[in-house]
Amino acid sequence: MNYIRNFCIIAHIDHGKSTLADRLLEFTNTISRKEKKNQLLDSMDIERERGITIKSHPIQMEYSYNEKKYILNLIDTPGHVDFSYEVSRSISACEGALLIIDATQSIQSQTISNLYLALSKDLTIIPIINKIDLPNSNIELVKNDIIELLGCNKDDIICTSAKKGIGIKNILDSIISRIPAPKGDIKLPLQAIIFDSIYNPFRGVQTYFRIKNGTLKTGQKIKFMSTNNVYNVEEIGIFKLKNLKKKILNAGNVGYLIAGIKNPSEVKVGDTLTEVKNPAKKPIGGFKEVKPMLFAGIYPIENEKYKELRIAIEKLHLNDSSLSFTPETSYALGTGFRCGFLGMLHMEIIKERLEREYNIDVITTLPNVHYNAYLKKSSKNPLLINNPYDLPDKNQLEKIEEPYIKAYIITIAQYIGGIMQLCIEKRGVIKNQSYITNNRVELIFELPLSEIIFDFYDKLKTISKGYASFDYTHLEYRKSDMVKIDILINGKIVDALSTLVHIKNSFSIGKKICNNLSKIIPKQQFEIPIQAAIGKKIISRETIRSLRKNVISKCYGGDVTRKRKLLEKQKKGKKKMRTIGFVDIPQSAFISILKLK
Numbered sequence: 001m002n003y004i005r006n007f008c009i010i011a012h013i014d015h016g017k018s019t020l021a022d023r024l025l026e027f028t029n030t031i032s033r034k035e036k037k038n039q040l041l042d043s044m045d046i047e048r049e050r051g052i053t054i055k056s057h058p059i060q061m062e063y064s065y066n067e068k069k070y071i072l073n074l075i076d077t078p079g080h081v082d083f084s085y086e087v088s089r090s091i092s093a094c095e096g097a098l099l100i101i102d103a104t105q106s107i108q109s110q111t112i113s114n115l116y117l118a119l120s121k122d123l124t125i126i127p128i129i130n131k132i133d134l135p136n137s138n139i140e141l142v143k144n145d146i147i148e149l150l151g152c153n154k155d156d157i158i159c160t161s162a163k164k165g166i167g168i169k170n171i172l173d174s175i176i177s178r179i180p181a182p183k184g185d186i187k188l189p190l191q192a193i194i195f196d197s198i199y200n201p202f203r204g205v206q207t208y209f210r211i212k213n214g215t216l217k218t219g220q221k222i223k224f225m226s227t228n229n230v231y232n233v234e235e236i237g238i239f240k241l242k243n244l245k246k247k248i249l250n251a252g253n254v255g256y257l258i259a260g261i262k263n264p265s266e267v268k269v270g271d272t273l274t275e276v277k278n279p280a281k282k283p284i285g286g287f288k289e290v291k292p293m294l295f296a297g298i299y300p301i302e303n304e305k306y307k308e309l310r311i312a313i314e315k316l317h318l319n320d321s322s323l324s325f326t327p328e329t330s331y332a333l334g335t336g337f338r339c340g341f342l343g344m345l346h347m348e349i350i351k352e353r354l355e356r357e358y359n360i361d362v363i364t365t366l367p368n369v370h371y372n373a374y375l376k377k378s379s380k381n382p383l384l385i386n387n388p389y390d391l392p393d394k395n396q397l398e399k400i401e402e403p404y405i406k407a408y409i410i411t412i413a414q415y416i417g418g419i420m421q422l423c424i425e426k427r428g429v430i431k432n433q434s435y436i437t438n439n440r441v442e443l444i445f446e447l448p449l450s451e452i453i454f455d456f457y458d459k460l461k462t463i464s465k466g467y468a469s470f471d472y473t474h475l476e477y478r479k480s481d482m483v484k485i486d487i488l489i490n491g492k493i494v495d496a497l498s499t500l501v502h503i504k505n506s507f508s509i510g511k512k513i514c515n516n517l518s519k520i521i522p523k524q525q526f527e528i529p530i531q532a533a534i535g536k537k538i539i540s541r542e543t544i545r546s547l548r549k550n551v552i553s554k555c556y557g558g559d560v561t562r563k564r565k566l567l568e569k570q571k572k573g574k575k576k577m578r579t580i581g582f583v584d585i586p587q588s589a590f591i592s593i594l595k596l597k
């Protein structure tokens with residue numbers, strides 16, 4: 001155990017976590033030149049393109065220090081608020097963390113939130129300033145910020161360029177000299193924390209764990225403490241670039257487990273694994289089930305693709321149990337699914353994967369949060385509303401509750417005013433304001449979750465010219481005066497466009513939706529009224545005038561290829577649309593009606 005180091009890398013997005021991980025792998029010869037690909041740990045295509053890490057991929061390295069061989073387990077953590085629970089679990093599998101800070105950006109909100117998580121688990125922090133090669137880097141300033149934040153010495157801070165490979169040896173040496181070896185007792189009953197799992201179609205679920213105490217062996221009978229489900233250990237091993245089988249793993253180790261687990265939902269991140277024969281008395285740390293926070297309908301653009309969509313979503317769910325889905329029928333969109341996501345990014349990733357990996361064009365409806373609706377006649381247990389259209393009639397309702405969040409915004413002093421204004425506009429209440437460093441302020445607000453899912457982050461960035469970062473944690477449900485707005489196109493309610501809004505904003509939002517739809521929906525051969533209604537009351541109306549010219553008349557009948565091309569172009573455009581009440585509605589209508597100015 002003395003020769004093991006378990007660590008993670010924490011950083012604000014884009015500060016260079018993946019790039020540094022690659023350099024560490026190269027420097028320790030964990031990957032050969034041939035295998036070298038940029039950002040090796042981000043294996044999903046979308047992760048690579050968007051430069052974000054979604055899933056945690058552990059990997060083991062070997063490194064010699066003072067002529068002794070050490071094993072370093074790097075546990076990569078996801079870098080986005082949507083996945084913060086995974087971050088906290090990965091962190092609890094480590095003794096130390098590399099805290100990376102961009103030399104041009106200094107401390108940002110995820111730097112702080114991840115740091116707090118790491119400190120709450122008593123991790124040793126190694127502060128690292130990255131991107132020192134950039135001409136606009138300000139190393140001295142960032143050093144001072146870090147000293148103010150951590151109370152460390154100047155000499156504790158390592159300066160690197162992950163891109164240029166500067167300072168890598170210093171980091172590896174510090175991992176060994178500063179981060180403690182895992183503590184644990186192999187004689188105690190088995191306790192291992194689950195921090196991730198993946199699905200393998202041939203072998204079932206592979207569970208990733210870190211052993212705190214005891215020993216794990218093949219053939220052993222184990223159970224998960226939150227479910228009491230019992231399994232037989234078929235295979236265990238460690239993470240090299242490929243999995244490497246082992247017969248036995250002791251306390252301190254990080255590894256994978258195959259135990260004939262068929263259904264991924266049986267394995268829960270954060271759960272503790274123990275032995276059946278001699279079980280641990282208590283699980284490690286607390287355990288919390290990750291719940292989806294955002295809901296939207298997903299429908300195939302072509303109705304006949306429903307079965308394919310079902311298979312694709314089931315497959316995605318196998319690798320991502322935080323994605324939930326139930327079949328749903330929409331009058332406007334046909335048959336599809338109501339899906340639950342961790343957040344906006346998670347939703348976008350799922351949509352993109354359906355289109356890219358499974359080749360199914362889908363419509364996603366306007367996302368909404370989950371509401372509690374208390375009925376007058378049975379006011380004890382609320383109805384859980386995850387589709388606004390399902391909200392019961394106003395006069396049956398006692399009250400509605402919506403989820404709130406605590407938002408942590410870090411900015412520089414000059415933008416405080418603008419940010420305050422934005423948060424108040426979004427029904428937020430300021431809870432605290434404090435200086436982290438001499439010009440860097442942290443603002444804490446309580447806000448309804450529904451107000452931040454659309455354009456909040458974009459607006460925040462604009463207001464602060466990029467000098468604001470944002471992170472949040474979930475609070476409880478609170479009573480709110482919500483009303484349902486229905487949208488009628490050509491006189492018909494389009495159920496997929498119904499939305500719940502705060503009564504204070506209902507008229508302005510109704511107006512905005514009608515206005516936006518009138519711009520998004522293309523003109524057609526007839527006039528189209530677009531109306532917003534609360535119950536039977538119409539609160540806003542726009543009209544799309546009818547199309548005057550026929551596109552083909554432009555071609556003077558002579559040029560046949562040109563004519564065909566035009567028709568094909570039209571057909572292609574159509575493919576992305578849905579016909580509702582004789583009106584062609586493009587996908588963008590469902591998602592951007594609230595986004596546009």
Ligand code: GDP
Nearest residue numbers: 013014015016017018019051130131161162163
């Ligand atoms: P992550 O989001 O923390 O994983 O960040 P990435 O490793 O994906 O890096 C984000 C961007 O910063 C990428 O475009 C990298 O090429 C770039 N980058 C990372 N490290 C350095 C560095 O030391 N110097 C410079 N100039 N760019 C870097």
Ligand code: MG
Nearest residue numbers: 018051052053
């Ligand atoms: Mg990354």
